Amino acid sequence: MIRFDNLSKRYPGGLEALSNVNFELDAGEMAFLTGPSGAGKSTLLKLLMLIERPTSGTLLINGKNLNRLSRSAIPTYRRQIGVVFQNHQLLTDRTVFDNVALPLQISGYPASETGRRVRAALDGVGLLDKETHNPLTLSGGEQQRVGIARAVVHKPKILIADEPTGNLDPKLSAEIMAMFRRFQSVGVTVLIATHDINLINTMDERIMHIENGMIADDGVHHDHH
Amino acid sequence: MMVCTMTITEKSSRETQQRGATGQKFRLGDHWRGYRAHHRATLSSSVRKMLREPVQTLMTVLVIAIALALPSAMLLALNNVQTIGGNLESSSQITVFVAKPANSAAVDGLALQLEGLEGVISVTYVSAEQALEEFKALSGFGMALRYLDENPLPAVFLVQPLPSGEAGVSQVGKLITSIEELESVEDVQVDMLWIQRLNAITQIGEKLVLAISIALGIGVLLIVGNTIRLAIQGRQEEIIVVKLVGGTDAYVRRPFLYTGTLLGLFGAIIASLILIACVIWVGRSVEVLASLYQSQFELVGPGLSGILALCAIGAMTGLIGAWVAVMQHLRKIEPK
Ligand SMILES: Nc1ncnc2c1ncn2[C@@H]1O[C@H](COP(=O)(O)OP(=O)(O)OP(=O)(O)O)[C@@H](O)[C@H]1O
Ligand SMILES: [Mg+2]
Numbered sequence: 001m002i003r004f005d006n007l008s009k010r011y012p013g014g015l016e017a018l019s020n021v022n023f024e025l026d027a028g029e030m031a032f033l034t035g036p037s038g039a040g041k042s043t044l045l046k047l048l049m050l051i052e053r054p055t056s057g058t059l060l061i062n063g064k065n066l067n068r069l070s071r072s073a074i075p076t077y078r079r080q081i082g083v084v085f086q087n088h089q090l091l092t093d094r095t096v097f098d099n100v101a102l103p104l105q106i107s108g109y110p111a112s113e114t115g116r117r118v119r120a121a122l123d124g125v126g127l128l129d130k131e132t133h134n135p136l137t138l139s140g141g142e143q144q145r146v147g148i149a150r151a152v153v154h155k156p157k158i159l160i161a162d163e164p165t166g167n168l169d170p171k172l173s174a175e176i177m178a179m180f181r182r183f184q185s186v187g188v189t190v191l192i193a194t195h196d197i198n199l200i201n202t203m204d205e206r207i208m209h210i211e212n213g214m215i216a217d218d219g220v221h222h223d224h225h
Numbered sequence: 226m227m228v229c230t231m232t233i234t235e236k237s238s239r240e241t242q243q244r245g246a247t248g249q250k251f252r253l254g255d256h257w258r259g260y261r262a263h264h265r266a267t268l269s270s271s272v273r274k275m276l277r278e279p280v281q282t283l284m285t286v287l288v289i290a291i292a293l294a295l296p297s298a299m300l301l302a303l304n305n306v307q308t309i310g311g312n313l314e315s316s317s318q319i320t321v322f323v324a325k326p327a328n329s330a331a332v333d334g335l336a337l338q339l340e341g342l343e344g345v346i347s348v349t350y351v352s353a354e355q356a357l358e359e360f361k362a363l364s365g366f367g368m369a370l371r372y373l374d375e376n377p378l379p380a381v382f383l384v385q386p387l388p389s390g391e392a393g394v395s396q397v398g399k400l401i402t403s404i405e406e407l408e409s410v411e412d413v414q415v416d417m418l419w420i421q422r423l424n425a426i427t428q429i430g431e432k433l434v435l436a437i438s439i440a441l442g443i444g445v446l447l448i449v450g451n452t453i454r455l456a457i458q459g460r461q462e463e464i465i466v467v468k469l470v471g472g473t474d475a476y477v478r479r480p481f482l483y484t485g486t487l488l489g490l491f492g493a494i495i496a497s498l499i500l501i502a503c504v505i506w507v508g509r510s511v512e513v514l515a516s517l518y519q520s521q522f523e524l525v526g527p528g529l530s531g532i533l534a535l536c537a538i539g540a541m542t543g544l545i546g547a548w549v550a551v552m553q554h555l556r557k558i559e560p561k
């Protein structure tokens with residue numbers, strides 16, 4: 001589903017953020033991305049979102065080379081991916097409902113279908129009763145869950161999250177990770193960058209450890225506690 | 226591993242998504258309805274966003290209105306002056322003085338020749354005696370004139386030329402030359418000079434209006450462009466999110482294009498109201514003036530077609546201004 005082939009990324013005037021990264025993620029697979037600050041986790045996810053373009057190497061999504069994707073094809077590509085941002089980036093000029101509905105409105109879904117799907121997504125993250133609220137009136141964890149609902153409302157094949165549990169307490173973090181796992185269990189490919197080593201060590205999933213732009217370790221961590 | 230079909234093209238991706246996700250088909254009609262609903266929603270949210278900052282919006286709209294009303298009013302004034310010119314031109318007569326002495330045969334011959342000339346509507350003969358009677362009656366010198374041995378006035382022909390707009394001036398000029406060449410013609414008089422002057426002045430006026438229209442049109446473009454630029458800056462965060470979840474460039478720029486078009490349109494509507502108010506206000510004075518001259522002249526307003534044209538021009542200018550701003554600023558805003 002996702003394949004990085006000898007991929008390197010150098011920011012203009014900077015060091016190499018990623019060098020010769022190779023990995024493959026199957027459809028329906030779940031993996032975590034860890035590593036110290038500045039290791040290149042966000043960069044890797046940005047390449048997947050086509051926010052950044054690789055300096056060399058190829059990035060294949062379902063066999064298609066993203067390097068060959070033109071600027072005008074980017075929106076269509078992004079609609080197949082759900083993304084949860086580090087700083088949830090909810091729009092404060094509209095309700096929770098309208099925030100979650102955004103990916104559907106962009107694709108021109110009819111209103112009835114939009115309503116049905118938005119409520120299903122909000123129900124999935126346990127926030128159905130908050131649909132008319134403004135995101136500003138929600139707690140950090142609730143905002144994070146609205147962000148997740150927005151990422152999955154259009155049923156993407158790939159779900160990407162950059163530190164989705166950033167400022168949350170351990171209980172809430174665990175809940176959110178469980179939510180991601182539920183999406184994986186219905187066939188979504190999930191890739192999550194996180195610092196929360198303790199939490200993911202308990203999850204029995206694939207962990208890719210990045211250091212200095214290189215994958216230092218890749219495998220399932222079995223918790224010994 | 227699960228076999229998953231994922232395609233980069235829009236249509237098939239949506240179909241697989243739909244079928245894979247819900248088992249439902251996403252019909253083209255639904256898509257079209259969704260698209261139209263989106264346009265309506267964009268339009269109404271543009272209006273709402275403009276109303277959320279009423280002072281700012283009103284200022285912009287008023288500036289646009291003034292910039293549109295000024296050249297329109299000048300154009301209207303020019304049209305009216307041209308109408309007056311046309312009216313007077315068609316009423317201008319050529320006076321042909323008959324050479325003395327002329328017998329009645331020569332006068333009849335001249336009458337026929339004049340009637341036969343191209344561009345002549347009618348020919349009226351005023352004999353020397355008639356002219357004298359008229360003069361006596363009008364001047365009040367009746368008694369004094371009685372002591373003259375001889376009628377000092379010549380017989381005249383009043384020739385009414387064909388009215389024919391701007392081309393008329395040169396045609397009347399030609400007519401005069403051919404009349405002057407006729408036998409038994411002493412002199413030809415016509416008050417043409419001021420008509421030529423009026424035409425020259427209105428031509429300058431037209432150029433002036435064009436220049437001012439272009440200058441103020443550019444002004445409107447800049448005003449709208451600046452307003453849109455500020456709106457784009459104010460919604461940077463939203464634009465980034467929309468782009469990240471797959472909003473196309475067209476989707477992102479649509480609300481700004483609507484806003485620009487609406488600003489231009491509202492400006493044009495207010496400009497039309499200003500124009501109509503001016504026509505009514507000035508029209509009263511013109512009526513009084515015209516009645517003093519025993520003229521039927523009435524001030525010509527912009528008319529429905531003029532107002533519609535103004536609205537179309539306003540909306541178009543707003544759209545173009547927004548487009549320029551969007552092209553300059555929207556591409557730079559990308560997710561980081
Ligand atoms: N836009 C940019 N321009 C230049 N250098 C950048 C840019 N973005 C990131 N970098 C550099 O690339 C390297 C990797 O950054 P990245 O954000 O991918 O790290 P990270 O693993 O996500 O770190 P953190 O855990 O702190 O989020 C860092 O050295 C960073 O300074
Ligand atoms: Mg990061």
